[in-house]
Amino acid sequence: MTTIPATGTTASRNTSQLDFRSWSPGTASLISGLGLVAMVVLMTAGYFGAVVPLITPGDAAKTAQDITQSGPVYLAGVGCIFLVVLLDVVVSAAWYALFRGVNRHLSAAAAWLRATYSGLLAVAAAQLAYAFTLLENPGQALHAIESFRAIWLISLGLFGLHLLLIGYLELRSTFVPKVFGVLLLISGAGYIVDALGVIFMAGFTPVYALFAIIGETSFIFWLLIKGRRLPLRRGALR
Numbered sequence: 001m002t003t004i005p006a007t008g009t010t011a012s013r014n015t016s017q018l019d020f021r022s023w024s025p026g027t028a029s030l031i032s033g034l035g036l037v038a039m040v041v042l043m044t045a046g047y048f049g050a051v052v053p054l055i056t057p058g059d060a061a062k063t064a065q066d067i068t069q070s071g072p073v074y075l076a077g078v079g080c081i082f083l084v085v086l087l088d089v090v091v092s093a094a095w096y097a098l099f100r101g102v103n104r105h106l107s108a109a110a111a112w113l114r115a116t117y118s119g120l121l122a123v124a125a126a127q128l129a130y131a132f133t134l135l136e137n138p139g140q141a142l143h144a145i146e147s148f149r150a151i152w153l154i155s156l157g158l159f160g161l162h163l164l165l166i167g168y169l170e171l172r173s174t175f176v177p178k179v180f181g182v183l184l185l186i187s188g189a190g191y192i193v194d195a196l197g198v199i200f201m202a203g204f205t206p207v208y209a210l211f212a213i214i215g216e217t218s219f220i221f222w223l224l225i226k227g228r229r230l231p232l233r234r235g236a237l238r
Helices: 007-018 025-054 060-069 071-099 104-132 138-172 178-200 208-225
Strands: none
Touching (some): 060 071, 071 138
């Protein structure tokens, strides 16, 4: 007798694995930790390593010339930023799964804030891609490039609000050390201050978000080392 594979059951299982609402705390921690590490690598190599070196502030002609001569490098850098956007959405979903047991509504709000920030980052990255089509008009190209930075810095205010909510959820949780909640609250405040400074103060140089590196980086280590070992059942966290 021929046995017919239970394809329906397999498909249902695969669908369940893709549904972030069903992820266990350990799975959510691992996915978000790996996603954050990949984002750091992509943003460092793509934006700071490939795009920034080709930009000469205030010199549109040289910027256009350098980008023209290193077109593939520039476009690869822009592509890395778009990958960061996608990973950001994944991380927002994973953190919702991780903290929804603490407060479902606040974790959903935090996820939407991060997803909105990701959308604005995509809009900003599109300015970099658009600049590549304007290289024959260096002035307009440089303006588009500068728009990327302006949109990104302002949108980091939303990211700061997201971190404030995550920091609060960490303080309320019973499974994340309180120190990470405090550090993320400080990080979130830094992003918000920088965003407000860019909006309301001409010539403002963002500096406060630099303190965010400590809180965010340390939490990444926790997610990958301790967080992935959280109980498989969500009820065990309560």
